[in-house]
Amino acid sequence: MTVLPYLVAAWLFLIGCYGLATSRDLIHAVGCLAVCQSSTYVLLLAVGYRDGGTAPVFSDIAPGSRPVVDPVVQAMVLTDVVIGATVTALLLALVVQIAKRHGTVDPDELSELRG
Amino acid sequence: MSRGLRRWVLALGLLGTAVLLVLAARGLPAFGGSAHPYGERAVHAALDRHTANTVAAVTFDQRSFDTLGEESILFGAVLGTVVLLRQTRDENRLPPQPARVSPPVRRYALLALPVTLLVGLYIVAHGQLSPGGGFQGGIVVATALHLLYIAVDYRALERIRPIGLYEAADAAGEAAYVLLGAAGLLAGTAFLANVLPYGTLNTLASGGTVPLFNAAIGVEVACGVVVLLARFLDQAVEIVSTDADADADPDADADSDTDADARSHDAAGEEADT
Amino acid sequence: MTDLPLLAGLALVVAAATATVLVRDPGRQAFPLALLGLALGVLFLLLQAPDVALSQLAVGCALTPLMVLLTVRKARRRARPRGRADAAPARLRHEEEDRE
Numbered sequence: 001m002t003v004l005p006y007l008v009a010a011w012l013f014l015i016g017c018y019g020l021a022t023s024r025d026l027i028h029a030v031g032c033l034a035v036c037q038s039s040t041y042v043l044l045l046a047v048g049y050r051d052g053g054t055a056p057v058f059s060d061i062a063p064g065s066r067p068v069v070d071p072v073v074q075a076m077v078l079t080d081v082v083i084g085a086t087v088t089a090l091l092l093a094l095v096v097q098i099a100k101r102h103g104t105v106d107p108d109e110l111s112e113l114r115g
Numbered sequence: 116m117s118r119g120l121r122r123w124v125l126a127l128g129l130l131g132t133a134v135l136l137v138l139a140a141r142g143l144p145a146f147g148g149s150a151h152p153y154g155e156r157a158v159h160a161a162l163d164r165h166t167a168n169t170v171a172a173v174t175f176d177q178r179s180f181d182t183l184g185e186e187s188i189l190f191g192a193v194l195g196t197v198v199l200l201r202q203t204r205d206e207n208r209l210p211p212q213p214a215r216v217s218p219p220v221r222r223y224a225l226l227a228l229p230v231t232l233l234v235g236l237y238i239v240a241h242g243q244l245s246p247g248g249g250f251q252g253g254i255v256v257a258t259a260l261h262l263l264y265i266a267v268d269y270r271a272l273e274r275i276r277p278i279g280l281y282e283a284a285d286a287a288g289e290a291a292y293v294l295l296g297a298a299g300l301l302a303g304t305a306f307l308a309n310v311l312p313y314g315t316l317n318t319l320a321s322g323g324t325v326p327l328f329n330a331a332i333g334v335e336v337a338c339g340v341v342v343l344l345a346r347f348l349d350q351a352v353e354i355v356s357t358d359a360d361a362d363a364d365p366d367a368d369a370d371s372d373t374d375a376d377a378r379s380h381d382a383a384g385e386e387a388d389t
Numbered sequence: 390m391t392d393l394p395l396l397a398g399l400a401l402v403v404a405a406a407t408a409t410v411l412v413r414d415p416g417r418q419a420f421p422l423a424l425l426g427l428a429l430g431v432l433f434l435l436l437q438a439p440d441v442a443l444s445q446l447a448v449g450c451a452l453t454p455l456m457v458l459l460t461v462r463k464a465r466r467r468a469r470p471r472g473r474a475d476a477a478p479a480r481l482r483h484e485e486e487d488r489e
Contacts, residue, residue, distance in 0.1 A: 002147070006140035008399045012406050013136070014129055019410035021125045027415035027460055031422050034453060035406045038429055041445070042402065045436045048154060051147035055437045056158060056169040059244045059317055063162050068169070069437045070154030071161070075173035077433075077441045079185040082250045082336060085448040086192035089343045092460040093199035096350055099464040100203075170440045238443070246439035254447040340452065347459040355466070 005046035012039035026095045026105040030088060037084045041077045048073035165313040166322035167244045174248070175328040179307040182328075183292060186335060190289045193339040197282070200346040206356045208349075211269040224266030231259035239333035243322035249329040253336025260341060269352050278345050281338040288335025295327055398432035416461045423454040 012035055019032030048070030054061065056071040099105050144150060161172030174182050202208065216224075235255030242248030264272040299308035314321035405425035412418045426449020433442035 002145040003140045003143070004396075005146050005399060006143055007137065008403055010133065010136035010140060011403060014133055015407055015410050017132070018125070018129060021121075024413065025415055027457060027464060028413060028418055030460075031415065031418045031457060032410050034422065035409050035425065038402075038406065038425065041429065041441070042432070045433060045438050045441065046146055047143065048151065048438075049147055049436050050149050050151060053437055055246065055439050056154070057167060057244075057246055057439070058162065058169070059167040063158075067149070068154070068158060070151040070157075071169040071173050072153045072157050072178075074170045074438045074441055075178060077438070078170060078174060078248075078250060078444055079182060081441065081444045081448050082254065083185050083188050083192075085254075085452050086189045086196075086339065086343065088453055089347070089456055090192040090195045090199075092456050093196040093346070095460055096463050097199050100356070105464050168440070170438075246443055248440065251440065251443040251447060254444065254452060258447060258451050344452075344455070347456050347463075351459040351462045 005042060005049075009039045009043035009046065012036070012042060024106050024108065026098065026107060027092070029107070030091045030095065033091070034084070034088060037080075041081065044073040044077050162316070164309060164323060164325075165316040166325055167317045168242065168246065168248070170246070171242045171248050171325055171329065172322065175325045175332075176309050176323070179296070179328065182332070183296065183307065186289060186292060186332060189335065189339055190285070193285060193342055196343055196346055200350050202349075202354055206354050208353050209355055211273070211352055213270065214268040216266065216268070221266050224262045228259055228262040228266065231262060232256060235259055235337075239329060240319070240326070242329035242333075243325045244317060244319070249332025249334075250336055252329075253333045254340055256333070256337040257340035257344070261344060264348075269348070272348075276341065276345060278342060281341045281345070285335055285338035285342060288331050288333075288338060291331035291334070292328060295324060295331060298324075395432075395435050398428070398435045401428040402432050404428075415457060416465075419454040419457045419461070422457060423450050426450040426453065 016032050016034075016036030016039065019035065020029050023029040023032060050067055050069050053067045053069040056068040056074070095105055098110065102110060104110065157173050157177060158169050160177055161169035164172060164176060166172035166176065235252045235258075237252070238247035238255055239249055239252030242252065260275065261272065263275060296307035299305055299310050302308070302310040304310060309323040309325070311323040311327075313323050320326070402425065405421055405428045408421035409418060409425050412421055426445060429449055430442045430446040433439075433445055
């Protein structure tokens with residue numbers, strides 16, 4: 001259990017990269033990129049976790065009464081999740097443009113078009 | 116490069132990365148360990164400033180400059196999407212057709228809409244106390260508005276969604292964050308410093324500038340997501356290119372045309388009800 | 390034994406992520422993608438990160454799959470005439486002339 005979450009993060013990254021490299025469809029590739037992104041979330045939150053810790057919110061527990069998990073990594077992931085979504089939107093907009101210009105979203109066909 | 120060769124290069128690269136990642140994982144502090152020097156200091160600093168939700172304190176107080184960068188990326192991404200998905204000269208806008216919605220779906224969606232909207236606003240407003248804040252609440256608010264598309268149809272959504280207004284509000288949210296940061300300069304300390312009185316821990320007006328930053332981010336995220344989805348929906352529902360129009364989707368067009376005749380007075384009647 | 394929910398959450402994430410990559414049709418991929426969003430939300434909750442879980446649920450289950458589906462719809466609409474004779478090359482030539 002001491003390294004398992006880190007290995008899960010590594011697996012997410014690798015499988016996402018595999019999907020990106022072998023993808024025959026740019027929309028599918030954007031989905032694979034989202035999988036890659038999620039690996040960073042899992043890694044960061046796993047680093048910040050502590051056994052028996054609770055969420056770092058003191059609206060219902062007295063400060064100091066219980067150990068809490070690391071809020072710094074949570075803040076990083078929190079903003080990253082939302083930014084990731086908008087960047088995904090930007091990439092999908094690019095895909096729409098490519099589909100309009102070239103009539104295909106297959107990266108192999110696109111490189112053939114370029115010559 | 117041939118497909119086979121490419122596979123081998125990929126396999127080699129992935130294998131190498133996998134080995135490096137596993138080695139790195141063994142060097143990381145063990146999962147669930149109790150040594151969190153940054154976390155402990157961050158919690159201490161957050162409680163010093165009377166912010167019950169320490170994650171909000173880290174995002175909007177201790178690391179607010181980083182958040183400024185993050186929201187600039189968000190703003191830039193929304194701007195880029197708007198530019199990329201604008202209507203070009205060779206494209207036409209088809210007026211969206213009224214659509215039939217089954218009554219249970221309509222009832223549920225119209226019931227869920229105000230509740231979701233309220234929950235979203237609550238999440239933004241209580242960001243400094245409980246889990247939530249501008250980022251999460253903003254998305255909930257934006258998604259809530261789109262329940263109208265599920266409940267009625269695209270025309271109803273368009274009526275409550277003047278895009279220009281949301282684009283302006285998106286920019287205003289970004290500007291408000293910077294101006295709030297500049298207030299720190301005016302108060303004689305530093306950019307983005309927490310200059311307001313900290314208030315009492317665990318009350319709505321605690322945390323100094325944290326709730327205000329939360330509100331600014333909430334406006335920006337909500338309006339940004341609405342604008343993003345509007346652009347995608349416009350592309351998918353309304354905008355058709357003139358050259359592909361005739362033969363691009365005969366089935367979809369025929370479908371909506373015949374349905375539209377049958378439904379138009381029906382939908383108009385239902386609108387009067389709602 | 391206390392680790393059991395966490396293990397289940399990790400397994401769910403791994404399964405959903407693998408499915409997201411292996412489902413090649415982007416229209417169908419949206420569903421494992423939404424499932425991945427849900428699985429990550431649950432995992433983050435178990436890792437005591439309710440803030441992150443909240444934003445992950447909203448983004449991963451609703452926003453990203455919706456945008457993917459809308460893009461699929463748009464791209465399919467554009468790509469369909471390509472199967473017919475030589476519609477796409479004709480259009481491409483036309484556009485290249487425009488650019489020059």
